[in-house]
Amino acid sequence: xxxxxxxxxxxxxxxxxxxxxxxxxxxxxxxxxxxxxxxxxxxxxxxxxxxxxxxxxxxxxxxxxxxxxxxxxxxxxxxxxxxxxxxxxxxxxxxxxxxxxxxxxxxxxxxxxxxxxxxxxxxxxxxxxxxxxxxxxxxxxxxxxxxxxxxxxxxxxxxxxxxxxxxxxxxxxxxxxxxxxxxxxxxxxxxxxxxxxxxxxxxxxxxxxxxxxxxxxxxxxxxxxxxxxxxxxxxxxxxxxxxxxxxxxxxxxxxxxxxxxxxxxxxxxxxxxxxxxxxxxxxxxxxxxxxxxxxxxxxxxxxxxxxxxxxxxxxxxxxxxxxxxxxx
Amino acid sequence: xxxxxxxxxxxxxxxxxxxxxxxxxxxxxxxxxxxxxxxxxxxxxxxxxxxxxxxxxxxxxxxxxxxxxxxxxxxxxxxxxxxxxxxxxxxxxxxxxxxxxxxxxxxxxxxxxxxxxxxxxxxxxxxxxxxxxxxxxxxxxxxxxxxxxxxxxxxxxxxxxxxxxxxxxxxxxxxxxxxxxxxxxxxxxxxxxxxxxxxxxxxxxxxxxxxxxxxxxxxxxxxxxxxxxxxxxxxxxxxxxxxxxxxxxxxxxxxxxxxxxxxxxxxxxxxxxxxxxxxxxxxxxxxxxxxxxxxxxxxxxxxxxxxxxxxxxxxxxxxxxxxxxxxxxxxxxxxxxxxxxxxxxxxxxxxxxxxxxxxxxxxxxxxxxxxxx
Numbered sequence: 168x169x170x171x172x173x174x175x176x177x178x179x180x181x182x183x184x185x186x187x188x189x190x191x192x193x194x195x196x197x198x199x200x201x202x203x204x205x206x207x208x209x210x211x212x213x214x215x216x217x218x219x220x221x222x223x224x225x226x227x228x229x230x231x232x233x234x235x236x237x238x239x240x241x242x243x244x245x246x247x248x249x250x251x252x253x254x255x256x257x258x259x260x261x262x263x264x265x266x267x268x269x270x271x272x273x274x275x276x277x278x279x280x281x282x283x284x285x286x287x288x289x290x291x292x293x294x295x296x297x298x299x300x301x302x303x304x305x306x307x308x309x310x311x312x313x314x315x316x317x318x319x320x321x322x323x324x325x326x327x328x329x330x331x332x333x334x335x336x337x338x339x340x341x342x343x344x345x346x347x348x349x350x351x352x353x354x355x356x357x358x359x360x361x362x363x364x365x366x367x368x369x370x371x372x373x374x375x376x377x378x379x380x381x382x383x384x385x386x387x388x389x390x391x392x393x394x395x396x397x398x399x400x401x402x403x404x405x406x407x408x409x410x411x412x413x414x415x416x417x418x419x420x421x422x423x424x425x426x427x428x429x430x431x432x433x434x435x436x437x438x439x440x441x442x443x444x445x446x447x448x449x450x451x452x453x454x455x456x457x458x459x460x461x462x463x464x465x466x467x468x469x470x471x472x473x474x475x476x477x478x479x480x481x482x483x484x485x486x487x488x489x490x491x492x493x494x495x
Numbered sequence: 496x497x498x499x500x501x502x503x504x505x506x507x508x509x510x511x512x513x514x515x516x517x518x519x520x521x522x523x524x525x526x527x528x529x530x531x532x533x534x535x536x537x538x539x540x541x542x543x544x545x546x547x548x549x550x551x552x553x554x555x556x557x558x559x560x561x562x563x564x565x566x567x568x569x570x571x572x573x574x575x576x577x578x579x580x581x582x583x584x585x586x587x588x589x590x591x592x593x594x595x596x597x598x599x600x601x602x603x604x605x606x607x608x609x610x611x612x613x614x615x616x617x618x619x620x621x622x623x624x625x626x627x628x629x630x631x632x633x634x635x636x637x638x639x640x641x642x643x644x645x646x647x648x649x650x651x652x653x654x655x656x657x658x659x660x661x662x663x664x665x666x667x668x669x670x671x672x673x674x675x676x677x678x679x680x681x682x683x684x685x686x687x688x689x690x691x692x693x694x695x696x697x698x699x700x701x702x703x704x705x706x707x708x709x710x711x712x713x714x715x716x717x718x719x720x721x722x723x724x725x726x727x728x729x730x731x732x733x734x735x736x737x738x739x740x741x742x743x744x745x746x747x748x749x750x751x752x753x754x755x756x757x758x759x760x761x762x763x764x765x766x767x768x769x770x771x772x773x774x775x776x777x778x779x780x781x782x783x784x785x786x787x788x789x790x791x792x793x794x795x796x797x798x799x800x801x802x803x804x805x806x807x808x809x810x811x812x813x814x815x816x817x818x819x820x821x822x823x824x825x826x827x828x829x830x831x832x833x834x835x836x837x838x839x840x841x842x843x844x845x846x847x848x849x850x851x852x853x854x855x856x857x858x859x860x861x862x863x864x865x866x867x868x
Contacts, residue, residue, distance in 0.1 A: 192652075218652055224682055229641060229675030236586075236645020239630070242652070244645075260672075263635045264642065270840045271631045273617035277843070309841055332843035361846055409846035 168350040173343050176318035176351050177207045177283075180325040181245065183355065185215050191329060192237060194221035195230055195247030204249055205285060205344055231257035231282065235264050238280040243329055251286040251338060252295030258303070265334040266309030281328045285341035286314075287379040288430060288477050291470040298467050299378075299431040304336040305408035305440075311360055312407040314338045316381040318349040320405065323358035331360055340379035361406050363414040369398030372487055373418040375441055376428035377404035380478055384428050387483035397491060407437050415441060416448035423454035424490045430477050433461040455493030458486045504719075507712045510736055511726035515784050517792025519731075526735050528577075530799050536577055536597075536730065537794060538808055540569045543593035544787055545812050546602060547761070550609065553820070554765045559609040567728070567760030569593040570786030571692045574733025575660055575753070578741055584628040584650075586643040586661040588636070590692070594662065598629050602819035603826065610827050614836070628657075636697075637663055637670030640689060644676050647685035647744075658686040658744040660737075666697025668714060669705050677752070681718035686744035688737065689715070689752040692727065694759035699772035715752035727755025728786040731793070760785070834860060 171179065185191045193211055195203075199222035202209030212220040223230050227248055234244035248254045254261075265278045288297035304312045311333055315321035321339070328335040358364075366381075367388055376384040381403055391397040400418050404410070419425050425445060427438040438459040445457060460478045468476055512524045519525050528536075547566050553559045565572070572594035576585060585591075585598055592605060607615030616631055633639035643661035650657050667673050668691060680687045691711050695702050708714065715722025721743075725736045733755055740751035758781035762769050769778075794800035838845060838853040845853070 221683075224675075224678050226675040226678065228672050229644075229679050232638065232641025232672060232676065233645040233648060233679055236642035236647075237649045238645070239642065240646050240649035242649050259635060259638060260641065263638060264633070268631075269842070271613070271616065273613060274840045275616075276630065311842075409842075409848060412848065 168352050170348040171318045171351045172345045172348055173315070173318045173321045173339070174205060174207055174345055176322040176349075177325055177339065178209055179351070180322040180329075181208060181211060182214065184326060184329045185211065185219065188243065189219075190242045192219050192221065192242055192244045193247070194223050194234065194244060196223060196225055196249050198222060198247050203247060205341065207283070207339070208247065227253055227256035228260050231260040231265070234280045234282070235260060235268070235278055238278040238334075239268065239276045243279050243281075245281045245283060245329060248282060248284040250296050251284040251300065252298050254282070254284055261304070261310065261334070261336070262307050266307050269333070270309060277332055278334045279332050281325070281331075281335045281337050283325075283337045283339060285344070286338040287340040287342045288467055288473050289342035289379065291473075294469060297470075297473060299429070299462065301336075301338055301407050302431060302436050305410075305437060309334070310408065311335045312338070313360060313405065314340065314378040314407060315405065316340065316343065316378055316403055319351045319356070320358055320364070320403070322351055323356040324360070324405065326355065327357045327360050330357075335360065338378065342379040343382070346382070358405065361409045361411055363405055363411040364403045365400060365414065365418065366403050367399065367401035369400040369422070371397045371422055371424065372399040372491060373415070373422045373425045374399050374401045374428065374483070374487065375404060375415055375425065376401070377407070378429075380428045380430055383478060383480040383483050386480035387487055390480065390484050391487055395488070395491070397487075399487065404437070410440065410444070412441070412444040412448060415445060419445050419449040420452040423452050424493070425453070425457045426460060426483065426486050426490050427457065428460045428478055428483055430462045432464045433459055434464050436461055455490050458490050460486045503716060505716050505721045507710050507716070507722060507724060509724040509726075510732045511729050512731040512735065513726075513729045513789055513793055515789065517789045517796060519793070524735065526731055526738065528734065532577070533794060533799060536573055537790060537800065539597050540573055540593065540730075540787055540790060541805075541808055542812050542815070543569050543573075543596050545809070546596075546605075546816055547592065549816050549820070550605070551761070551765065553606075554609075558824070559606060560611055561765050562609045563590040563764045564761035565590055565592045567758050567781065567785065568692055568694055570730035570733055570790065571690075571727035571755035571757040572662065573597050574730040575662075575688070575690050575737040577730075578734050578737035579660060580657065582628065583657050583741070584630070584643070584646050584659040586630045586639050586646065586659060587632055588639060588663050588667070589632040589634050590664070591632075591662050595629060599627055600629070602816060603823045606819060606823035607826060610823065612827060612830050614826075614830055614833075637667035637673040639663070640667075640676035641672055641679070643687050643689075644679045644683070644685055647680070647687040648683055651685060656686075656745045658688060658741050660688045660690055662690050662692060664697060665691060665693040665695065665702050665705055665711060666700070667691070668711050674714075677714065677718040677750075680750040681720050684747070684749035686747075687750040688740045688744060689750065690737075691752065691754045692757055693754050694757050696759055696763070696769075696773065698763045698767060710754060712752055712754040715750075720750045720752070722752035722754065724754045724756055727757030728784045728789065730786060730790050757786075758784070835862065
């Protein structure tokens with residue numbers, strides 16, 4: 168099995184899907200000749216030509232609105248917004264049309280498109296290049312919201328997203344793009360959208376996270392095992408919407424203690440929804456208050472202070488220990 | 496030469512064929528449309544007018560909700576769609592009842608949709624006749640031309656020769672998405688026809704406050720394709736402009752913008768009172784250019800239509816509209832208890848949490864859980 172970075176894995180998924188389905192199109196700013204500013208679309212132009220790999224004018228609503236029209240026709244556009252911080256210029260196209268066309272037309276017209284865009288902090292970037300605002304999309308009925316965390320699940324989820332009959336917002340954790348390599352099998356793999364994954368089994372505590380925050384979360388889980396003799400169960404959410412609360416509920420019923428970790432701002436963030444669903448499903452099993460380790464409710468600072476903003480393994484560990492210390 | 500005038504490839508042309516009394520101004524410009532098609536256009540225009548009037552009454556009686564009357568803009572819409580093939584696509588805004596009737600939408604579907612039932616969009620033969628290529632209405636102003644660009648890019652990619660028409664108003668030309676759509680269409684040379692129904696008013700704001708440009712059509716020149724003005728109350732001129740634009744698009748020569756100079760004789764929507772912002776004299780002046788009597792005068796001059804034909808058609812149409820209202824109101828009663836359908840068509844497959852919410856509503860309404868609406 169080849170070892171790949173997340174960038175390689177996403178690039179492989181795009182090559183494979185474009186190879187086997189000529190309705191898959193790639194469009195966005197700098198996705199052609201330049202291969203994307205993070206090189207996720209590298210080589211696609213040479214392999215599939217400029218009709219299918221389209222360097223567009225610099226206009227986010229234009230990219231998304233055009234993708235919607237292509238998708239209604241029956242193509243499967245995979246558009247790229249260069250940074251998620253610029254996706255809001257296309258917010259209305261997603262909210263007013265991509266999310267609603269199936270509903271509005273009572274199933275006559277559908278929008279099977281994917282919007283790929285990098286999110287997350289930790290790469291010493293400019294303003295608007297580091298944020299984590301998945302809640303906007305997850306709050307919009309009709310959209311699906313997916314965030315992979317490793318090269319292998321990134322490839323599997325991107326293939327699933329491209330084949331999905333509904334519009335999928337696909338957030339790529341740019342802090343993970345080239346952070347590590349993972350074995351990715353040659354043969355095709357998919358992962359169902361709407362399904363979380365238990366990536367580490369344990370009985371004392373449930374840790375729920377996703378995207379770039381999976382690394383500090385897993386690091387904290389390892390420390391708990393080494394230093395505290397505590398086995399944490401770690402769940403990778405993978406799909407923010409539709410949220411798979413049954414997997415969380417099962418785990419919470421088993422451990423009775425839950426910590427949720429994300430870098431998005433705390434208020435109204437995905438963690439708030441996960442807490443609410445756990446209260447509804449598993450309240451009588453909880454042995455301690457659920458804790459959230461999140462970004463703060465501020466604009467993510469420029470990179471001089473971003474380390475202090477982003478949840479670290481240490482912050483996760485401290486929250487986990489508090490949760491474990493609460494009386495049963 | 497330190498200073499010289501840059502030569503632009505296009506000029507803005509204004510086209511009209513009929514004068515205000517329906518006389519042909521230049522017979523060389525008169526399109527060759529078969530008589531039966533002309534008469535069918537007239538029949539549909541008359542239907543659109545009478546249906547509009549009746550819907551206004553229904554709204555005032557509280558039997559349907561808010562809608563945007565089409566009165567005065569029938570020629571600007573029908574001249575365009577009459578020049579299309581069935582396989583061409585139409586991407587409307589929210590006032591295209593006349594165009595939609597020509598493209599096969601039923602009266603019942605409008606009544607259901609404006610009566611608050613999305614099922615108006617659902618039934619085959621209604622809002623979207625089976626296999627039709629009419630997108631549903633787009634309410635956010637100016638957002639839909641981009642969908643037309645995407646559709647037309649896809650048509651071109653698949654090597655087909657259909658074209659896509661998108662309708663919008665003068666107000667929409669101030670929206671960013673309109674400009675992004677025009678720019679993408681110009682860059683990719685897509686088979687798109689941008690039809691601006693310049694009806695002079697965006698609710699209370701006049702055309703002169705939307706842009707300082709002399710014409711709206713000239714916006715196309717900035718994006719590298721032709722833009723032209725037509726007398727939008729002259730169905731023949733609109734038809735000729737559309738036919739030429741469709742021909743250009745089909746033969747791979749790219750997009751065209753058509754600015755139909757027309758007038759909204761009625762209100763923006765039924766929630767609006769135009770007397771707050773415009774003078775009655777102005778409306779009166781435009782009533783003299785009403786597209787319907789003008790088209791009728793033309794057909795009479797060509798001996799295709801008589802007063803008794805019109806009378807007969809009027810009577811038939813009143814009956815047709817009444818039947819549609821009776822049918823739609825009956826259907827609305829049948830549909831009144833189908834609230835659970837609100838969970839349908841959110842996704843291809845209903846996610847588990849939506850199923851749970853649907854069951855919750857079913858319990859609240861005292862309906863059987865999991866009952867498929």
